[in-house]
Amino acid sequence: MITSEIVAIGKNSIVENDPLVILFGPEATNSLKDVALIQKFDQKAPKFNLKRGARIRIREHEYEITFCGKLVNANLSGVGHATLCFEPVPDTPLQSAIYLSPEKFPGFSVGDKITYIF
Incomplete structure (x- = not known):
């Protein structure tokens, strides 16, 4: 399990009626920061192993990975x-x-937690 915190929300990152968001780490370029949610992980160099059936929790919402x-x-x-x-x-x-x-x-709001459960 790996957790991140949303530390910034780009001014063009959330578009009404567009059901997606782009995530990047704090080292993203300024142009990427405009269109992305910036997440900071709770650990250095996290190793991910996500796959279909794993879960992601965003605040109190829990989702299953379908792809x-x-x-x-x-x-x-x-x-x-x-x-x-x-x-x-x-x-x-x-x-x-x-x-x-x-x-x-x-x-999404600054301070929200995203938990990757695999």
């Missing part, structure tokens, strides 16, 4: 990056994305 792209674990471990998609898995899913069920967007 985990092949780039997700390395990207999260390296630069804290993943795209969280609150929608059904499409025919051609993003390889840097985690698709979650239920497909209900939780909303």
